[in-house]
Every structure is written in structure tokens, then in C-alpha cells.
Amino acid sequence: MLPFARVSIVGLGLIGSSIARAVRHHMPTVRLTAHDADPAVRARARALDLADDVTDTAGAAVMDADLVILCVPVGAMRAAAEAIAADLPADVIVSDVGSCKQSIAAALAEVLPGVSVVPAHPVAGTEHSGPDAGFATLFHKRWCILTPAGDADPAAVMRVSSFWEKIGADVEIMDARHHDLVLAVTSHVPHLIAYSIVGTASDLEEVTNSEVIKFSAGGFRDFTRIASSDPTMWRDVFLNNREAVLEMLQRLTEDVTMLQRAIRWGDGDTLFDLFTRTRAVRRSIIEHGQDDPRPDFGREHI
Amino acid sequence: MLPFARVSIVGLGLIGSSIARAVRHHMPTVRLTAHDADPAVRARARALDLADDVTDTAGAAVMDADLVILCVPVGAMRAAAEAIAADLPADVIVSDVGSCKQSIAAALAEVLPGVSVVPAHPVAGTEHSGPDAGFATLFHKRWCILTPAGDADPAAVMRVSSFWEKIGADVEIMDARHHDLVLAVTSHVPHLIAYSIVGTASDLEEVTNSEVIKFSAGGFRDFTRIASSDPTMWRDVFLNNREAVLEMLQRLTEDVTMLQRAIRWGDGDTLFDLFTRTRAVRRSIIEHGQDDPRPDFGREHI
Numbered sequence: 155m156l157p158f159a160r161v162s163i164v165g166l167g168l169i170g171s172s173i174a175r176a177v178r179h180h181m182p183t184v185r186l187t188a189h190d191a192d193p194a195v196r197a198r199a200r201a202l203d204l205a206d207d208v209t210d211t212a213g214a215a216v217m218d219a220d221l222v223i224l225c226v227p228v229g230a231m232r233a234a235a236e237a238i239a240a241d242l243p244a245d246v247i248v249s250d251v252g253s254c255k256q257s258i259a260a261a262l263a264e265v266l267p268g269v270s271v272v273p274a275h276p277v278a279g280t281e282h283s284g285p286d287a288g289f290a291t292l293f294h295k296r297w298c299i300l301t302p303a304g305d306a307d308p309a310a311v312m313r314v315s316s317f318w319e320k321i322g323a324d325v326e327i328m329d330a331r332h333h334d335l336v337l338a339v340t341s342h343v344p345h346l347i348a349y350s351i352v353g354t355a356s357d358l359e360e361v362t363n364s365e366v367i368k369f370s371a372g373g374f375r376d377f378t379r380i381a382s383s384d385p386t387m388w389r390d391v392f393l394n395n396r397e398a399v400l401e402m403l404q405r406l407t408e409d410v411t412m413l414q415r416a417i418r419w420g421d422g423d424t425l426f427d428l429f430t431r432t433r434a435v436r437r438s439i440i441e442h443g444q445d446d447p448r449p450d451f452g453r454e455h456i
Numbered sequence: 457m458l459p460f461a462r463v464s465i466v467g468l469g470l471i472g473s474s475i476a477r478a479v480r481h482h483m484p485t486v487r488l489t490a491h492d493a494d495p496a497v498r499a500r501a502r503a504l505d506l507a508d509d510v511t512d513t514a515g516a517a518v519m520d521a522d523l524v525i526l527c528v529p530v531g532a533m534r535a536a537a538e539a540i541a542a543d544l545p546a547d548v549i550v551s552d553v554g555s556c557k558q559s560i561a562a563a564l565a566e567v568l569p570g571v572s573v574v575p576a577h578p579v580a581g582t583e584h585s586g587p588d589a590g591f592a593t594l595f596h597k598r599w600c601i602l603t604p605a606g607d608a609d610p611a612a613v614m615r616v617s618s619f620w621e622k623i624g625a626d627v628e629i630m631d632a633r634h635h636d637l638v639l640a641v642t643s644h645v646p647h648l649i650a651y652s653i654v655g656t657a658s659d660l661e662e663v664t665n666s667e668v669i670k671f672s673a674g675g676f677r678d679f680t681r682i683a684s685s686d687p688t689m690w691r692d693v694f695l696n697n698r699e700a701v702l703e704m705l706q707r708l709t710e711d712v713t714m715l716q717r718a719i720r721w722g723d724g725d726t727l728f729d730l731f732t733r734t735r736a737v738r739r740s741i742i743e744h745g746q747d748d749p750r751p752d753f754g755r756e757h758i
Contacts, residue, residue, distance in 0.1 A: 253674075277674045280751035281738070291757045297670050326670070336667050339657050341674025346715060347649060348675070352734040354704075354711045355641050365638050367740045368599050368628070372555075372579045372643025373650070373682050375747045380675050382738035385731035389724045396719055402656075403716055407709070409656045413648060414705055417698055422691045429687035432654040436583070436684035438669045445677045449582035451753035455593045 156181055157316040158247075162219035164212055164234050166190040166199045167384070168279060169251050170225030171288030174204040176321035179290040189215035190285075191226075191234075198285045213241035221317065223274075224250040229390035231258045235265040242269060247310050249274050253337060253387075255301040255330035257394040263303075270307055272314040275299045275333065276323060277341070283384040294322035295443050301330040338398035342391055343406060345380050346399065349388070352381040458483055459618040460549075464521035466514055466536050468492040468501045469686070470581060471553050472527030473590030476506040478623035481592040491517035492587075493528075493536075500587045515543035523619065525576075526552040531692035533560045537567040544571060549612050551576050555639060555689075557603040557632035559696040565605075572609055574616040577601045577635065578625060579643070585686040596624035597745050603632040640700035644693055645708060648701065650679040651690070 161177055161184050163170045170188070177184050188205035189212045190196050199208045209215040216222045216238045226234045231252055242248070247270045252258045255273050262271050278296035280287065298318040302311045315325045328336070355366045355374065366374065392399055416424040439445050446452045463479055463486050465472045472490070479486050490507035491514045492498050501510045511517040518524045518540045528536045533554055544550070549572045554560045557575050564573050580598035582589065600620040604613045617627045630638070657668045657676065668676065694701055718726040741747050748754045 277671045279674075282751045287751065289757065294757060296673050299671070332662075336663050336671055337674060339660065339663050340668055340671040340676040344653060344675035344679055346719075347653060347712070348678075349731055349734050350712050350715055351646060351649060351708060352737050353730050354708045356733065356737055357711075358641065358707070360634075361638050361641050363737075363740075366642055367737070367744050367746060369579045369601070369638055369642040370741050370746050371598050372581075372639060373646035374642040375741050376650075376678055376682055377646055378734070378738040378741055378747070379753060380678055381731075381734040383731075385728050385735065388731055389727045392719045392727055393722055393724055396722075399719060400716060403712065405660070406653060406656045407712065409659075410649070410652050410705065410709065413652055414702060417648075417694045417701060420695055420698075422695055425691045425694055426687050428655050429651055429683075429685075429690050431658065432651050432680070432683040433687065435654050435658055435665075435669070436680040438665070439672050439677050439680055442669050444669060444672050445680070446753075446755040448756075449584045449589065451681060451748075451755050453748040453753050454750075455591065455596060 156184060157313040157320070158184065158221040160185045160187070160219045160221070162216045162222045163188040163205065163225055164215060164222065164238065165225035166195050166204060166285045167225065168283050168287045169276065170223070171199070171202075171204055171285040172290065172292040173223060173225065173251075173321065175288055175290040176293060180320050180322070187215045187219065195285055202285060204285065212237035216246070217241045217243065219243065219246055221314070222246055222248045224248070227384075227387045227390045228252045228254050228258060228394045229386075232261040232265055235262050239266055242266070246270070247272055247314060249314055251276055253341065253391045254395040255333045259301065259303065259330050270310045271303070272306060272310050273301045273330070274314060274318065275301070275337070276318065277337075279383070281379050281382045291322065293318070296323055298323040298325050299333055300325060300327050301333050302327065334395050335398045338395055338402045342395055342399050343402045345383065345388055346392065346403065347406070348377040348381040351377050458486060459615040459622070460486065460523040462487045462489070462521045462523070464518045464524045465490040465507065465527055466517060466524065466540065467527035468497050468506060468587045469527065470585050470589045471578065472525070473501070473504075473506055473587040474592065474594040475525060475527065475553075475623065477590055477592040478595060482623050489517045489521065497587055504587060506587065514539035518548070519543045519545065521545065521548055523616070524548055524550045526550070526554075529686075529689045529692045530554045530556050530560060530696045531688075534563040534567055537564050541568055544568070548572070549574055549616060551616055553578055555643065555693045556696040557635045561603065561605065561632050572612045573605070574608060574612050575603045575632070576616060576620065577603070577639070578620065579639075581685070583681050583684045593624065595620070598625055600625040600627050601635055602627060602629050603635050604629065636697050637700045640697055640704045644697055644701050645704045647682050647685065647690055648694065648705065649708070650683040653679050654683040
């Protein structure tokens with residue numbers, strides 16, 4: 155049984171367009187409407203036939219929906235909710251895919267009082283952006299975290315959960331505050347460090363950018379992938395999960411300082427012990443199906 | 457024309473065994489001898505038929521060679537050189553593949569006085585280790601950096617350069633000191649940060665290891681790949697390139713502090729500007745053929 159018959163997607167970037175493709179693939183009878191604030195993206199979405207109807211206004215996309223998913227950057231969630239508020243049907247469920255759950259929950263509760271809201275965060279993506287970058291299998295075997303408020307309707311939570319399972323995801327339910335802490339560790343701080351290290355490397359005087367690029371296969375290039383993710387999306391993430399990101403950064407800085415000291419004093423045992431422990435984490439990730447088991451992420455070596 | 461007729465490889469891990477396979481593939485008439493200090497690795501190398509002769513002593517592997525390549529961890533280079541010193545033929549060239557060039561150059565000059573030494577560093581690898589992990593195409597389109605001393609024989613440098621080109625690499629010649637600085641940026645600090653962030657994430661009380669693993673697709677898993685590299689090799693790298701690594705870490709820490717401040721004060725423009733600049737670095741790396749152009753490194757999404 156399908157959890158929803160009429161799904162509306164607001165925002166057709168990597169995530170929104172992937173959801174559209176996944177719905178088309180896994181639930182072909184669902185009536186799919188969509189909107190994007192950018193006319194060029196709407197035109198492209200029509201050319202790609204991403205939905206049954208790509209509407210010129212957000213309101214027109216949601217007026218007949220039983221599920222609306224907001225797929226815009228975290229900082230644009232409030233405006234997206236305002237744009238649909240007047241046209242939402244009475245029994246609709248509103249969800250989103252933002253990477254910070256506390257700030258979005260607060261914004262949606264304010265803009266959409268009385269509406270059934272079930273926030274979601276599919277932990278999946280690539281470094282590419284826009285409607286052409288999406289694909290139907292993006293959420294396969296990835297986790298989608300739902301962070302319903304304490305007073306959320308259990309039936310609504312169940313239906314949103316079922317929706318994500320139908321497009322291939324595993325679902326976990328979590329408190330919004332805990333979500334923001336977990337994701338600060340597994341996503342936000344890694345992105346910030348990647349952006350930072352790529353920035354530091356480009357700013358050196360003693361080492362040219364051409365050298366950084368040529369010899370990036372030594373490890374640096376791994377960081378450039380997530381450091382090429384969408385700038386707007388990531389700016390909004392850091393501004394909206396400030397406390398957890400700063401706390402985790404502080405921890406990381408302490409640990410780096412400890413390693414710095416070990417290097418300075420030639421304490422090889424401390425380094426060796428850490429490097430052995432971290433190997434086990436990779437093994438667990440592979441065992442749990444959360445990364446490609448092939449060496450070098452499956453990069454081509456031809 | 458082949459630069460060498462009789463090549464000896466000492467150390468049959470990922471890099472040594474990949475060189476052996478690449479020589480077999482690209483220069484099948486070369487007589488290949490090899491040795492590893494570990495009897496189990498020697499047995500495995502014989503089973504894999506990695507060389508014409510896998511000898512039980514290092515001396516026996518090099519006694520008839522015109523090129524010897526030391527493929528052991530940086531901290532084991534001196535001992536490997538001592539083990540071959542008495543058996544080196546008069547006109548041999550000795551090279552190595554270590555990731556820190558200054559300390560190795562000093563050790564080889566001391567242990568092998570009068571021997572023609574042309575140090576090399578192929579900037580290539582995977583997170584896997586051992587003789588089974590190697591493959592013949594590992595060095596294709598990757599850079600190999602030679603760091604000959606100022607008084608090195610130009611003909612010897614030319615022959616080692618030709619050797620690496622024959623197995624698919626591009627060659628760059630560099631001063632050892634500059635090499636160590638460049639690699640601190642493009643390889644050593646990225647590894648240290650990856651190890652550190654994986655360690656920090658495993659040590660948290662508020663977020664379980666199971667959560668870190670489940671939600672690692674948010675970015676964290678990218679870091680776990682290089683953080684699962686060989687602990688001995690990497691301990692040695694940090695102990696042997698101390699100054700450059702500490703200098704680069706200091707720079708990175710300053711830049712992270714600046715971002716921390718931008719997050720705390722809600723300075724979105726600083727974040728946005730950096731995130732836009734770093735995107736261009738990724739593009740250059742792809743344009744220069746130094747990474748897989750497919751999204752997500754070509755990871756499987758099925």
C-alpha cells in the first residue's frame with residue numbers, strides 16, 4: 155500500500171530531483187507535482203520530465219498534495235513554508251530534508267501552526283548540485299532520520315517512514331537536538347574541515363596551487379570532493395547548527411593538539427595506537443554497508 | 457629501450473608489489489628479483505609469482521641488480537639499506553619510494569657512501585596494504601617525484617625517470633626539502649586530520665559509535681578511507697617530516713579558528729566565499745586527471 159497518493163516536492167536540486175526520480179521509479183502511480191523558485195530549474199525539470207506537473211508557483215504545487223517535501227537549503231526553509239502556507243490542504247503532511255533539524259522545526263512550527271509536520275533528513279548526497287545531478291538510487295541503503303516533535307501524530311510519522319522505505323532508505327527516529335549533535339560529527343564538522351584544508355592549501359606561498367593539484371593523489375583530493383559541495387547549502391548548515399558544530403570543532407582541535415605534541419616529541423606509540431584504532435572504524439562502516447568496499451572508493455585505475 | 461635490465465624490489469607491500477606487477481606488465485623482459493623481511497610475505501609473493509626470484513635475504517635479491525628500489529616504511533629505510541650494503545654491485549642505482557625525502561636521503565648517504573642514489577616518491581596508493589593489495593595500474597597518470605641530490609649523476613636520474621614513465625607515471629624533479637613541504641600539504645596533514653577526526657568521533661560519549669557508523673554517509677566516511685592506511689607507514693611519515701607537518705598544521709589551525717569565529721558570529725559571507733573558492737580546486741584536480749570525474753568518486757549506488 156502506498157503511504158501517499160499525491161506528493162509535492164518544493165526545490166528541485168540534487169535531493170529534490172532524486173526524490174522525484176525515486177518516486178517515479180518505486181511508486182509510479184503517485185501523482186507528482188513540483189516547484190522550484192528558479193525559472194531555469196523549472197524549465198530543466200520539465201525537460202527532464204521529473205514530475206507530472208512542474209508549477210510556476212509553490213502554492214499551485216501543494217494545493218492538492220497529501221505529502222509536501224521542502225527540499226531547499228536550510229536557510230530558505232522558512233520562506234518556502236511561507237510560500238505554501240495559504241494553499242496547504244487540511245489533511246496534508248509537511249516534511250523537509252534539511253541537515254539541521256532544530257532550527258527548521260522551530261521555523262515550520264511558527265509559519266505553519268496546526269499543520270502536521272514530520273521533519274526528515276536523508277543522510278545521502280554527492281558533491282554535485284542541481285536537477286541534473288539527482289538519481290533514483292541515491293537513498294538506497296542510506297539512513298533517513300525523522301525528528302518528529304513529541305506531540306506529532308504517530309500515524310503521520312508512520313506514513314513518512316513508509317515513504318522513505320519505499321524509495322530504498324532505512325529509517326531511524328531521533329530527537330531533533332540529538333540529530334543535530336550526531337550530524338555535527340558525521341557530516342558538518344567533516345565538511346568544515348574539508349573546506350578549511352582546501353582553503354589553507356590554496357593560500358600557501360611556498361607551495362603553488364599547481365603543485366597542490368598535481369600531487370593531490372597523496373590524500374588531499376579526498377577532501378576536495380566534499381569541499382566542492384553546494385556553498386549556499388553548507389553556509390546555511392553552519393549558521394543553523396552553530397552550537398553543536400562549535401562544540402565538536404573544539405573537541406577535534408584538542409585532539410589535533412595532542413597529535414601535534416606527539417609529533418613534536420617523537421611519541422610514535424601514541425600515533426601508532428590511534429592509527430590502529432581508526433582502521434577498525436573503516437571496517438565497521440564497510441561491514442554495515444555504508445561505503446563501497448572496493449579500494450580507493452572504487453575510483454578507476456586504468 | 458629499457459632503462460634497466462635487472463630490477464630488485466626490497467619490500468613487497470602495496471607499493472613494492474604494485475611496482476613488481478607493473479614491471480611484469482610493461483617491461484616483461486626485465487629480470488625481477490625481490491625480498492621482504494617477513495617470511496609470510498615472501499611465501500605469498502612466490503604464490504602470486506610477483507618476481508622471477510623471491511630471495512630469503514635482502515643481499516641475495518640485489519647482488520645482480522642494476523636498479524634496487526627500497527619499498528619499506530620510512531623508518532625502516534636505514535635498516536633496509538644496511539641489509540643490502542655489502543652485496544650491492546658496483547654500478548647499481550639505489551632508489552626508494554618513501555614519503556619523506558630529506559630523512560631518507562640522509563640515512564642512505566650515511567649507510568651507502570659512494571653509491572648512486574636517486575630517491576623517488578610515487579604519489580599513489582590505496583588504503584589497503586600488503587602484497588595482495590598491489591596492482592599494475594597503480595601508477596598510471598600519477599606523479600612520481602624524484603629528489604636527487606645536487607651532485608647526483610644526471611644519467612642515473614634520467615634512467616630512474618624513464619623507469620617510472622615506462623610504468624605509466626609522470627615524473628617531476630624536486631629538491632628534497634621542497635618535496636617534504638609539498639607533501640606535508642597534499643598528503644601528510646590530510647592523513648593526520650583524517651586520523652584525528654575519526655579518533656575524535658569514536659571517543660564521544662554523547663554520540664555512540666553505532667551512530668557514527670550508521671550516519672557516516674554525511675561526509676565522515678570519506679575520512680575513514682585514508683584513516684585506515686597502514687599505521688606503521690604513517691607513524692614513520694609523521695616522525696620523519698616533523699617540521700613541515702607541524703608548520704602546515706599550524707596554518708590549518710589558524711584557518712579553522714577563523715571559520716569557528718565566522719560561525720560563532722554568524723558571518724555567512726566568509727563561509728560562502730571560502731566554499732565557492734574550494735569548489736574551483738576540485739574542478740582543477742578533475743581537469744588535470746588527478747581524480748575520478750564521476751560523482752562520489754564513482755562509488756556504487758545500486
